[in-house]
Each structure stands twice: as C-alpha cells, then as structure tokens.
Amino acid sequence: MKSASTLSSAFLQPAGQALPAALLTLRFDRASALANLILPTRKTENWKYSAKHLKLTDDMASTLPMNASAETAADNSSYTVVLVNGIVRPESSNYPTLEGLSIQRFSDLSEDDAALAADLLSKSISDQPAKSGSVNLSQLNGARFEDGLLIQLQPGLILSKPLFVIHHTTANHSGSAYPCILVAAGNNSQFTLVEDYVSSGNCSVMVNTTTEFSLGDGANVTSVRLNTEGQTVQHMGTTGVRQQRSSRFESHSVGFGGTLRRHDLHVRLEGEGAECKLNGVVVTQGTQHYDNHTTIEHVAANCNSEETYRNIAADKSHAVFNGRIHIHQDAQKSNANMSNKNLLLTSGAEIDTKPELEIYADDVLCAHGATIGQLDKESIFYLVSRGLSPRDAKVLLTMAFINELVDQIPVEQVRNTAHTGLNRFFDQAFQEV
Amino acid sequence: MLSIKNLHACVENKQILNGLNLEIKAGEVHAIMGPNGSGKSTLSQVLAGNEAFDVTAGEVTFNGDNLLDLATEERAREGIFLAFQYPVEIPGVSNLQFLRTSVNAMRKHHGIEDMNAAEFMKLAKEVSKQVDLDPAFLKRGVNEGFSGGEKKRNEVMQALLLQPKLAILDETDSGLDIDALKVVADGVNALRASDRAILMITHYQRLLDHIVPDYVHVLSEGKIIRSGGPELALELEAKGYGWLGIEDQAAANHG
Numbered sequence: 001m002k003s004a005s006t007l008s009s010a011f012l013q014p015a016g017q018a019l020p021a022a023l024l025t026l027r028f029d030r031a032s033a034l035a036n037l038i039l040p041t042r043k044t045e046n047w048k049y050s051a052k053h054l055k056l057t058d059d060m061a062s063t064l065p066m067n068a069s070a071e072t073a074a075d076n077s078s079y080t081v082v083l084v085n086g087i088v089r090p091e092s093s094n095y096p097t098l099e100g101l102s103i104q105r106f107s108d109l110s111e112d113d114a115a116l117a118a119d120l121l122s123k124s125i126s127d128q129p130a131k132s133g134s135v136n137l138s139q140l141n142g143a144r145f146e147d148g149l150l151i152q153l154q155p156g157l158i159l160s161k162p163l164f165v166i167h168h169t170t171a172n173h174s175g176s177a178y179p180c181i182l183v184a185a186g187n188n189s190q191f192t193l194v195e196d197y198v199s200s201g202n203c204s205v206m207v208n209t210t211t212e213f214s215l216g217d218g219a220n221v222t223s224v225r226l227n228t229e230g231q232t233v234q235h236m237g238t239t240g241v242r243q244q245r246s247s248r249f250e251s252h253s254v255g256f257g258g259t260l261r262r263h264d265l266h267v268r269l270e271g272e273g274a275e276c277k278l279n280g281v282v283v284t285q286g287t288q289h290y291d292n293h294t295t296i297e298h299v300a301a302n303c304n305s306e307e308t309y310r311n312i313a314a315d316k317s318h319a320v321f322n323g324r325i326h327i328h329q330d331a332q333k334s335n336a337n338m339s340n341k342n343l344l345l346t347s348g349a350e351i352d353t354k355p356e357l358e359i360y361a362d363d364v365l366c367a368h369g370a371t372i373g374q375l376d377k378e379s380i381f382y383l384v385s386r387g388l389s390p391r392d393a394k395v396l397l398t399m400a401f402i403n404e405l406v407d408q409i410p411v412e413q414v415r416n417t418a419h420t421g422l423n424r425f426f427d428q429a430f431q432e433v
Numbered sequence: 434m435l436s437i438k439n440l441h442a443c444v445e446n447k448q449i450l451n452g453l454n455l456e457i458k459a460g461e462v463h464a465i466m467g468p469n470g471s472g473k474s475t476l477s478q479v480l481a482g483n484e485a486f487d488v489t490a491g492e493v494t495f496n497g498d499n500l501l502d503l504a505t506e507e508r509a510r511e512g513i514f515l516a517f518q519y520p521v522e523i524p525g526v527s528n529l530q531f532l533r534t535s536v537n538a539m540r541k542h543h544g545i546e547d548m549n550a551a552e553f554m555k556l557a558k559e560v561s562k563q564v565d566l567d568p569a570f571l572k573r574g575v576n577e578g579f580s581g582g583e584k585k586r587n588e589v590m591q592a593l594l595l596q597p598k599l600a601i602l603d604e605t606d607s608g609l610d611i612d613a614l615k616v617v618a619d620g621v622n623a624l625r626a627s628d629r630a631i632l633m634i635t636h637y638q639r640l641l642d643h644i645v646p647d648y649v650h651v652l653s654e655g656k657i658i659r660s661g662g663p664e665l666a667l668e669l670e671a672k673g674y675g676w677l678g679i680e681d682q683a684a685a686n687h688g
C-alpha cells in the first residue's frame with residue numbers, strides 16, 4: 001500500500017511581509033500545527049469527490065508576486081478594496097472615511113486591532129480542526145496569509161453602499177495566494193460585502209481564502225460571493241459566520257467552475273433569534289469541478305436557517321453539494337430548511353448531493369430536499385414548436401431553474417456579471433451543431 | 434398548402450400511422466375525427482416535428498418544401514402552428530418572455546425587426562382579451578396552474594398572436610364548458626382566412642356546430658377511412674363510430 005502523502009513543508013513558509021506581532025505569532029503557530037498534515041484522498045470524507053483535482057505540488061507553494069497591480073473599473077455605486085495576490089492595494093481602493101467604519105489592512109493595524117484580528121482568526125471557523133476522517137485545507141490560509149483586511153463596523157453603523165472586495169490573482173509562474181478578510185459587525189450594524197474573485201493569466205495557481213464574519217446582536221450582514229476566476233485557478237475558500245442574538249446573515253454565491261473550486265460555508269447561530277439565509281448557484285462545463293460544502297449549526301434556541309442551492313452541470317463537468325445541518329441540544333424551536341436542486345445538461349455530467357442532518361433537540365422543524373433532473377424534452381418541444389431556437393428554449397428552461405436565486409442578489413452589478421457569465425456558459429453548453 | 438402522402442409513423446417501435454393521405458389547400462378548414470387512440474395526436478405531433486415520433490415512410494410537403502426535412506423551429510417559423518391537446522406547464526418561464534421570444538423569432542425569420550416590449554405588450558393584451566384571458570396571466574409561468582380550459586384558450590391566443598399559415602388544433606374543444614367552447618370557436622373563426630388553412634382534430638361533433646369545416650375525415654388505426662363534407666360529422670354523431678365498422682379503442686379497452 002502506498003503511504004499517505006503529506007503536505008510539503010514548502011507550503012508552510014510565508015514570504016515575510018511585515019505584520020503586527022500578534023498576527024505573526026498566530027501564523028507561526030498555525031504553520032507548526034500543519035506540519036506533516038496528511039493530504040486528502042478520495043477516502044477522506046469531505047474531499048471524496050474533489051481530492052483527485054487537488055494539486056499541491058511544491059511549485060504551487062511559491063508566493064505569487066506581491067507588488068503586482070491590476071486594473072479595476074471604478075464605479076460610484078459601491079466602495080472598493082482591491083487585493084492582488086492576497087495583498088491589499090490601497091492605491092486601487094476607494095472607500096470613505098466614515099465615523100464608525102474602519103477598513104484596515106493587516107500591516108496597518110494598531111496593537112489593539114491586531115489583537116482583535118488575532119482573536120477573530122483564532123476563533124475562526126476556517127481554523128477549526130477537521131472532524132475525524134476529514135481534512136481542513138482552509139487552515140493553510142492561517143499559516144500563509146501575508147496581508148488581509150480587518151473590517152469593523154461600530155454598533156449601529158449602516159453602510160448604504162455595498163463594499164466590494166476584489167480579489168485579483170495574477171501570475172507568470174505557478175504559486176498560491178492567501179487572502180484573508182475579517183469582519184466584525186457591531187450590534188445593529190448593517191452592510192453588504194461583495195467578494196469578487198477574478199484572475200488573469202494561464203498559470204496554474206491556487207487561491208486559498210478565509211472570510212470570517214462576526215455579527216453582534218441585531219447586526220444585519222449580506223455577503224455576496226462571485227467566482228469568475230480562470231480555468232487554471234484552484235480555488236479553496238472558507239467562509240465562517242458567527243451570529244449573536246437576533247442577527248441576520250444572508251449569503252448569495254454564484255460560482256462558475258474551474259479546475260477545482262471549493263467553498264466551505266459554515267454558519268453558527270449562537271444567539272437566540274438569529275437567522276440566516278444561504279443561496280447558491282453553481283454552473284460547470286467542460287471538465288470543470290465545483291464543490292460546495294455548507295454547515296449550519298443551530299447552537300441557540302429559536303433560530304431560523306434557510307438554504308437554497310442549485311447546481312447545473314454540462315458536458316463532463318462535476319458539481320458537488322454537501323449540506324450539513326447540526327441542531328444542538330439546547331437549540332429548541334429551531335427552524336431549518338434546506339433545498340438543493342440539480343440539473344444535468346448532459347449524460348456525461350455528474351452531480352453529487354448529500355444532505356447531512358444531526359439533530360439533538362426534540363422540538364425542531366427541519367425540512368430538506370434534494371433532486372437531480374434533466375431538462376424536460378416535452379417542454380423543449382413545446383417552446384421550439386413556437387419558433388424558439390433549441391438554444392433559446394434551453395436557456396429559458398435553465399434560467400427558470402435559477403432565476404429566483406439570481407434575482408434575489410441584492411447588488412445590480414453582481415446580477416449583471418452573473419448574467420454575462422451565464423450567457424457565456426449557455427453559448428458553450430447549448431452550442432447548436 | 435399541405436400535402437401528406439402515404440405517411441407511416443411509429444413511436445417506441447409501435448406503428449401508429451399506416452399510410453395516411455391528406456391534401457389541404459389555403460383557405461380550407463378540415464376536421465379530422467376518430468376514436469381515441471386512432472392516431473390523431475400522433476399526426477399533429479409528426480407535422481409539428483416532435484422527434485419522439487419516427488416517420489418510417491411517406492412524404493409531407495408544405496408550400497412545396499419537404500416538411501420532414503425541416504427542424505421543429507423552422508416549421509414553426511414557416512407558419513405551422515400546433516395547439517397542443519395537452520399543453521405543457523413550464524413553471525419559472527414567464528408567458529410574456531416566452532411569447533415575445535416566439536414572436537421575435539418568427540419576425541427575425543421573415544427579416545422583420547424585433548417588436549419592442551411596449552408594442553408586444555399591447556398586442557398580447559389584445560389577443561388575450563379576444564379569448565377572454567385576464568392579461569395578468571401573461572406574468573405567470575407558461576401554463577402554470579392553468580385550468581384545462583385556460584390552457585386551451587392560451588393555445589388559441591398563441592395562434593392569434595403568431596398568425597400561422599397552417600393551424601393544427603388538437604382537441605382544442607375537449608374539456609370546455611359551453612361558454613368556453615364559444616370563446617374558443619370565435620377565436621378559431623377569427624383565424625379563418627383565404628391564405629390560411631386550419632386542421633381541427635376533434636373527438637366530438639360539438640365544435641363543428643360553431644366552426645363549420647369544408648371537409649371532414651375519419652381516422653381509424655392510423656389511416657383516413659372516409660372523407661366527406663360537414664354532413665359526415667353529423668352522421669357520425671348520430672350513428673357512432675360503429676357505423677363505419679370501427680370501435681372506439683379507448684371505450685373497448687375500458688369495456
């Protein structure tokens with residue numbers, strides 16, 4: 001039997017960007033903890049379908065250029081922070097100085113703020129040890145980040161425009177980037193964060209991200225995640241959310257496939273009356289792969305969660321959805337709803353969906369459903385018999401499957417980008433021969 | 434306009450049409466009657482281009498073109514319209530978007546520029562009133578949650594909207610109450626024109642009280658076994674299919 005392969009030590013050597021002491025210490029500890037980490041295989045529970053797409057060769061460990069810049073379109077309808085290869089580019093960023101709002105890069109943090117960042121990171125969900133049988137590769141981020149953003153909203157602050165964080169990855173050699181965003185949303189604060197992951201160049205690179213939200217009582221945070229990186233980008237992202245009393249978290253993600261796309265979203269409803277709504281759309285084609293793992297933990301009583309994910313797979317692509325709901329013993333009167341519907345556009349495509357429910361409280365309402373289907377031939381015939389091209393008929397039917405989710409994205413610019421990407425997807429998936 | 438010669442068709446290896454012949458000229462209204470299972474819907478689906486049905490022999494020309502060589506959407510754009518016996522419910526696709534895409538696909542084919550949203554809305558409201566459908570239905574999903582009668586009126590509405598050269602109506606009268614039947618018949622009569630042909634498929638005579646056809650054909654076991662004028666329908670009504678030595682297969686199956 002082949003011995004298990006372990007993570008190369010090359011992955012545990014940061015480049016040495018200046019950082020506050022508290023963060024350096026934390027990063028050093030993370031790296032030490034990951035020494036000799038056994039890499040996932042298809043037998044690893046949470047990497048069953050994705051391990052074969054993982055490429056963690058030594059060349060992938062090298063740091064990507066830290067002084068690269070990237071063009072971004074300025075737009076007055078939003079605030080923008082740009083990260084290139086995980087490093088904040090203040091010269092390309094545009095956000096206001098508002099009382100109660102603080103957006104700082106890690107290297108600028110005061111000792112107190114660095115302590116807060118380190119605290120958020122040390123409690124971050126992406127840094128939790130994996131369950132037995134699983135491997136948590138998002139921990140790599142904690143061992144390698146060179147920079148990051150700490151976003152703090154003081155209690156009651158309402159940010160009227162969405163804040164875009166544009167993560168640009170660009171390289172002329174293989175390597176990896178480790179962007180990190182920490183959000184502390186004070187009591188009753190409100191804002192929308194858009195994470196836009198883009199890339200340029202055709203090198204084989206890995207982007208390993210951490211986004212951590214901490215929501216105070218009554219905070220209302222919307223997270224939008226858009227992934228349009230190039231085919232050669234391995235993307236492994238983790239979003240952790242902790243919600244206190246009566247807070248509300250909404251997430252909208254739109255993902256286009258690539259060589260490997262993985263997003264882990266983990267929400268903990270820790271205060272009574274908290275609620276979350278998680279929407280996700282994934283489309284894959286060619287030989288692309290996309291794996292969404294979500295976990296919703298009902299820790300406190302009287303919380304609501306609602307999750308709706310849709311996957312569409314064309315050609316020989318593969319989409320995975322794993323949705324776990326964990327209702328703790330004290331989380332009475334929990335209300336959890338999870339729906340995952342999947343559309344296979346060809347017989348060569350594959351979709352795997354797995355709901356996992358762990359319920360330890362007795363007074364809960366928990367509903368879940370998963371389906372896998374194909375476009376209905378009779379419906380296509382009906383539409384085409386009215387003169388529609390087969391492409392247009394299929395586009396209408398496919399959009400019917402995800403329209404509701406795309407329409408709910410609360411930022412117009414993101415909806416437009418999503419539609420542009422979807423049209424490109426349809427052009428390839430429904431090529432008329 | 435439409436010429437069908439010796440048409441044979443099967444579905445899932447089951448032979449259904451067995452040498453069907455039919456000639457339809459512009460301006461004419463033909464009715465095809467026949468017992469359940471005789472192949473009426475199969476004929477309509479084959480003409481519209483449903484690939485679930487295989488044509489095994491015979492030929493069909495439409496205005497001189499070989500119809501069977503045309504893709505479904507090309508047939509539609511050339512002017513063939515089928516009002517489905519069982520219109521499909523398509524939740525999530527709005528009627529408005531569907532119908533506008535349809536109208537513009539036809540226009541594009543004929544080198545006419547797209548109809549803008551406002552023009553289209555006006556037209557769609559007009560034709561929906563013509564068949565007594567509340568224009569609010571335009572915002573709903575295609576046939577989604579429609580009653581049987583609403584689905585049939587929606588089909589006639591689409592025919593009025595698209596102004597086809599050949600309208601094939603597959604049991605557009607079934608499942609309608611007297612009032613709805615009148616609305617549908619008025620819609621169909623409004624379609625009658627010297628440059629348009631109508632092929633009405635019906636199981637019963639009652640639609641023919643409202644829309645008087647030029648010709649009536651009786652279909653049995655995939656073949657037309659008798660043709661005549663409107664009086665043939667009355668005779669069938671009075672004497673039943675047994676009169677022609679055929680039995681209603683559905684009735685026989687149930688009996």
Ligand SMILES: Nc1ncnc2c1ncn2[C@@H]1O[C@H](COP(=O)(O)OP(=O)(O)O)[C@@H](O)[C@H]1O
Nearest residue numbers: 444445449468469470471472473474475476485
């Ligand atoms: N999709 C299909 N698959 C299998 N058999 C079919 C299908 N469509 C029709 N048939 C069969 O073909 C025969 C003719 O059906 P149809 O054309 O619908 O008759 P009609 O419309 O005259 O009632 C029936 O025996 C029916 O069961």
Ligand SMILES: [Mg+2]
Nearest residue numbers: 473474518604
């Ligand atoms: Mg029929």
